[in-house]
Amino acid sequence: MSESHIPRKRFGQHFLHETAIIERMVAAIAPRPGEALVEIGPGLGALTAPLLERCRVLHVVELDRDVIPPLVERCQGLGELRVHQADALRFDFATLAPEGGQLRVVGNLPYNISTPLIFHLLKSAPRIRDMHFLLQKEVVDRLAAAPNTRDYGRLSVMTQYHCRAEALFRVGPGAFRPPPKVDSAYVRLTPWETLPHPAADEALFASLVNQAFTQRRKTLRNAVRGMADADTIEAAGLDPAARPETLSVAQFVALANRIHALRSELA
Structure with a gap:
């Protein structure tokens, strides 16, 4: 060497x-x-x-x-x-x-x-x-x-x-x-050969995760404000009062997919 x-x-x-x-x-x-x-x-x-x-x-x-x-x-x-x-x-x-x-x-x-x-x-x-x-x-x-x-x-x-x-x-x-x-x-x-929890819109999923962890000590409701309200969070099976750091990958995907579905309905 x-x-x-x-x-x-x-x-x-x-x-x-x-x-x-x-x-x-x-x-x-x-x-x-x-x-x-x-x-x-x-x-x-x-x-x-x-x-x-x-x-x-x-x-x-x-x-x-x-x-x-x-x-x-x-x-x-x-x-x-x-x-x-x-x-x-x-x-x-x-x-x-x-x-x-x-x-x-x-x-x-x-x-x-x-x-x-x-x-x-x-x-x-x-x-x-x-x-x-x-x-x-x-x-x-x-x-x-x-x-x-x-x-x-x-x-x-x-x-x-x-x-x-x-x-x-x-x-x-x-x-x-x-x-x-x-x-x-x-x-x-x-x-993964097959994604275990596929996001319907990966760019939306990435944006959601990024915003959530920018304010990781806040409640989920406040951390993702502007992307999802409390009703949307609950519709994804999540607690709006939870902190982002407690959510699994599957739960983040579930929320991203719920946001995507709502946006698709409005389009």
């Missing part, structure tokens, strides 16, 4: 180096030849090299052009590395999925873009088989949180609408160079 590259703060770079953690991550992914696999933010290739050895063809999306030459050099002879020098927040991941098949996504994600990047990837969820990410532990806690808990919020609801979220294991700061100031955790997100 090139030790001469100085991790860049503006890219949120913390390079993984602990072999035991890398082996656990690869084992959780269990890559096989012939699978369409993309790694986001490969950096200097600590995870890239063992993945490429196993899957033989690997796409990587990397913003920092300075790490690409040492990355390519490290992966020489291990397989076919397809480098996309691009901003992952703007990259169309669905284009990497094979026709009639699905993409697998992995990465040690920069903390400063992890949440918007997950929302970006959820747009392509039907084309994705699974995602394995090393993230700030606080973010993983939010992804996998249950209703009526401190960590439950917009990220929890929107992720769990599209995916099954499983926190796999914790990773300490010492596994990285430079060490971050927080703990990390490894998470698996598996998009």
